[in-house]
Amino acid sequence: MARPAPRQAPQRPVKRKDDFFRKNDITYIDYKDTELLSRFISDRGKIRSSRVTGINPQQQKLVAQAIKNAREMALLPYSTR
Numbered sequence: 001m002a003r004p005a006p007r008q009a010p011q012r013p014v015k016r017k018d019d020f021f022r023k024n025d026i027t028y029i030d031y032k033d034t035e036l037l038s039r040f041i042s043d044r045g046k047i048r049s050s051r052v053t054g055i056n057p058q059q060q061k062l063v064a065q066a067i068k069n070a071r072e073m074a075l076l077p078y079s080t081r
Helices: 034-040 057-072
Strands: none
Touching: 034 057
């Protein structure tokens, strides 16, 4: 006897977040702009994921590199204990 096909849950539409950089006309991510970079760091000092921030993977890579450079130059803390 054949088994019935499993029922699938209905797919929810994906709600995309607004692109922060396009919305604010930011074309260059500078490691010296700590006010901008602090938006992408959690209160514990971790870099927020692109899923949370809503930026695309290319921008996420640039933000992460800028945060790492700012930490190296002691503009941003590595962690807040």
